[in-house]
Amino acid sequence: DQQVKQNSPSLSVQEGRISILNCDYTNSMFDYFLWYKKYPAEGPTFLISISSIKDKNEDGRFTVFLNKSAKHLSLHIVPSQPGDSAVYFCAASVRSGGSNYKLTFGKGTLLTVNP
Amino acid sequence: EPEVTQTPSHQVTQMGQEVILRCVPISNHLYFYWYRQILGQKVEFLVSFYNNEISEKSEIFDDQFSVERPDGSNFTLKIRSTKLEDSAMYFCASRLIAGGLRKGTDTQYFGPGTRLTVL
Numbered sequence: 376d377q378q379v380k381q382n383s384p385s386l387s388v389q390e391g392r393i394s395i396l397n398c399d400y401t402n403s404m405f406d407y408f409l410w411y412k413k414y415p416a417e418g419p420t421f422l423i424s425i426s427s428i429k430d431k432n433e434d435g436r437f438t439v440f441l442n443k444s445a446k447h448l449s450l451h452i453v454p455s456q457p458g459d460s461a462v463y464f465c466a467a468s469v470r471s472g473g474s475n476y477k478l479t480f481g482k483g484t485l486l487t488v489n490p
Numbered sequence: 491e492p493e494v495t496q497t498p499s500h501q502v503t504q505m506g507q508e509v510i511l512r513c514v515p516i517s518n519h520l521y522f523y524w525y526r527q528i529l530g531q532k533v534e535f536l537v538s539f540y541n542n543e544i545s546e547k548s549e550i551f552d553d554q555f556s557v558e559r560p561d562g563s564n565f566t567l568k569i570r571s572t573k574l575e576d577s578a579m580y581f582c583a584s585r586l587i588a589g590g591l592r593k594g595t596d597t598q599y600f601g602p603g604t605r606l607t608v609l
Contacts, residue, residue, distance in 0.1 A: 407596055409597065409598075416602075416603075417602050417603070418496075418600035418601050418603050419533065419581070419600045420600070421597050421598070421599060424596065424597060464533065466533075468596075470596060475521070475538040475540070476585060476596065477523065477535040477538055477548075478523075478525070478533075478535060478583075478598060480533040481532065482531075482532050483532075
């Protein structure tokens, strides 16, 4: 049951360039989306989120874009830094109707930023 | 910055034994969660807990699993009789309030995880 899909298991970019990580979802009830970063032997660290009422949210070098009609979101990292190398998880939840906000995760994309 | 903590970082147990995984959520948070990640697979939701009761659980969370908030700070996950397939990273998460539009209230913050190995 792949309600959240990250079709690229890995991505490699040069330092200073843009990293674009993609995520697709199938459940139209999802109305809140998050990106987490995870280093080995650590828990997921929250990066940025977006509500379905928006199509863009920006925080420093990180921008998330949401295309509801395509059920697609992307995370842009500009400029990419070697310290950004990690696994990036897309997650989605349902906020409306008294939901418990449980997160449904994608499989993750391993980003490697080369110096 | 406040953070979620988990103990132990690694637990090795024999099949059929009981294990208790411990979490200390962020102090003013009210919603608590357990997730797990089997090696090579997705992070999966197990259970959510609010107001001293389970608010939602997944199919994975069967009768062998239980959660408890025994005091004002700890949140535990118990597996009564572990199976080989319970081997995974178990993550605890907490969230500030049950809904609302204030910034940060919708975000779950995760602990570093406990690696459970069942032999």
